[in-house]
Amino acid sequence: MLSFEYISDPESLAKLVAQYQQSELLVLDTEFVRTRTYYAKLGLIQAYDGKTLALIDPVALADLSAFWQLLSDTKITKLVHSCSEDLEVFARYGQCQPSPLFDSQIAATFSGLGHGLGYAKLVNTFLDIEIDKGESRTDWMKRPLTDAQLQYAANDVYYLYKLYPQLLAKxxxxxxxxxxLEEGERMTEGRLTPPDEEFAYLKVKNAFQLFPQQLAYLKVLATWRLQKALKKDSALGFIIKDHALIALAKKQPKTVIELNQLNDLTEHEKRFHGKELIKVLQTADLDNLPEAVDVIALKNGYKASFKEVKNILIQVAEQHDVAIEFIGSKRLIHEFLMWLYNKQPAEKPLLLKGWRAKLVKDALAAIKFS
Structure with a gap:
C-alpha cells in the first residue's frame, strides 16, 4: 500500500505547496470525468516530488491558485505521461500550463522504445511491475473515493517518479x-486561448461539401452551437450533430414546419432548438460570403506527393530511430503539402520547425505540389 496525503483543506494545501516549491521535479497527473460535457470535470490531482505523494481534492478545495502557480515555476520540471488531456484540464481550471514539461511517453519515443507507449507498459518495461488498471472507469467526482481508487490514483505518479532516472538517462x-523540451513547449501552445467562434464552422465535418452561400449559413449555425455548448458546458454533439448543421446549411428552412421535415435532425433537436435555429439562419451574412473550403486532398497529384513525402520520412525515421508516426503523422504531412500548395506562406508547417526541420528539411526540399 502506497503512503499518501489526502489534501482537502486550505492549510494542508499551503503547506504542501511550500514544500513543492523547493523541488526540482514534480510528477503530475489528473483524474477527471467527461461524458456529455464540453469541458472535463476535474475530480483529483496527483502530485509527487519524491518526498510527499499528495492526492489533492479539487471538489473540496475552492481555491487552488497556489498550486496552479507551481506549474508555471520554471525551476521545477513537471513530469507527466501522455498529458494532452491533463493540459486541457490545467488550462480550464488553472488558466496555466506546466513549464518545463517532460512527457515520459514522448521521451520513450525519442529513446527508440516505440510510439504511443502506455503508462502500464512503460512501468513494466523499466520496473518490471504490472500496474492494476481496475479503477480506470471510476467516477472521480463521487465522494468519498474508496481506498482502491485512491491507491490507483497514487500509483500513477509514484511509479512514474521511480522510472524517471532510467528514462532521463536514455x-x-x-x-x-x-x-x-521543445515538444513540451509545442504541446502547451495555444491552450489558454478560448475556442474561436469565428471559425467554428471549419471544424464541422464535411464543411468542404458546401458552396460559399451555404457556408455563410453554416458559419452562424456553428457559432451558435459553440456559444450554447460553452454556456451549458455541453459537448457539441449533444447540442446538435454535425450532419444536422450541414443539412440546415444546405436546405436553409424558413419555417419550423420546413425544419421539421428534415430527416437529418433528431426529434429532440427539432423540439428544443427548432425555433431558435430558424432565427439563427436568418442572421447569415450573405453579402460577405466565406471562401469555399479548399480540400487539397482531392487535387491532382496529392496522393503521389503524399506518398513521396511519407517514403522520405520513413527513411529518416529509420535512420534516426524515431517512430514515423511522431516525426510525420498524416496530419503533419497534409499540413506540409498545404503549405506548398499555398506557395509557402511565412508560417512554416511543423515538419519544417525545430528538431523535425533538422532531420527532414533538406530531404523535403525537392518536393513539389501545386
Missing amino acids: IQQSNRMDWL
Whole structure:
C-alpha cells in the first residue's frame, strides 16, 4: 500500500505547496470525468516530488491558485505521461500550463522504445511491475473515493517518479533533451486561448461539401452551437450533430414546419432548438460570403506527393530511430503539402520547425505540389 496525503483543506494545501516549491521535479497527473460535457470535470490531482505523494481534492478545495502557480515555476520540471488531456484540464481550471514539461511517453519515443507507449507498459518495461488498471472507469467526482481508487490514483505518479532516472538517462544519452523540451513547449501552445467562434464552422465535418452561400449559413449555425455548448458546458454533439448543421446549411428552412421535415435532425433537436435555429439562419451574412473550403486532398497529384513525402520520412525515421508516426503523422504531412500548395506562406508547417526541420528539411526540399 502506497503512503499518501489526502489534501482537502486550505492549510494542508499551503503547506504542501511550500514544500513543492523547493523541488526540482514534480510528477503530475489528473483524474477527471467527461461524458456529455464540453469541458472535463476535474475530480483529483496527483502530485509527487519524491518526498510527499499528495492526492489533492479539487471538489473540496475552492481555491487552488497556489498550486496552479507551481506549474508555471520554471525551476521545477513537471513530469507527466501522455498529458494532452491533463493540459486541457490545467488550462480550464488553472488558466496555466506546466513549464518545463517532460512527457515520459514522448521521451520513450525519442529513446527508440516505440510510439504511443502506455503508462502500464512503460512501468513494466523499466520496473518490471504490472500496474492494476481496475479503477480506470471510476467516477472521480463521487465522494468519498474508496481506498482502491485512491491507491490507483497514487500509483500513477509514484511509479512514474521511480522510472524517471532510467528514462532521463536514455534521453540524455541520445542527446535529445532539447527535442523533448521543445515538444513540451509545442504541446502547451495555444491552450489558454478560448475556442474561436469565428471559425467554428471549419471544424464541422464535411464543411468542404458546401458552396460559399451555404457556408455563410453554416458559419452562424456553428457559432451558435459553440456559444450554447460553452454556456451549458455541453459537448457539441449533444447540442446538435454535425450532419444536422450541414443539412440546415444546405436546405436553409424558413419555417419550423420546413425544419421539421428534415430527416437529418433528431426529434429532440427539432423540439428544443427548432425555433431558435430558424432565427439563427436568418442572421447569415450573405453579402460577405466565406471562401469555399479548399480540400487539397482531392487535387491532382496529392496522393503521389503524399506518398513521396511519407517514403522520405520513413527513411529518416529509420535512420534516426524515431517512430514515423511522431516525426510525420498524416496530419503533419497534409499540413506540409498545404503549405506548398499555398506557395509557402511565412508560417512554416511543423515538419519544417525545430528538431523535425533538422532531420527532414533538406530531404523535403525537392518536393513539389501545386
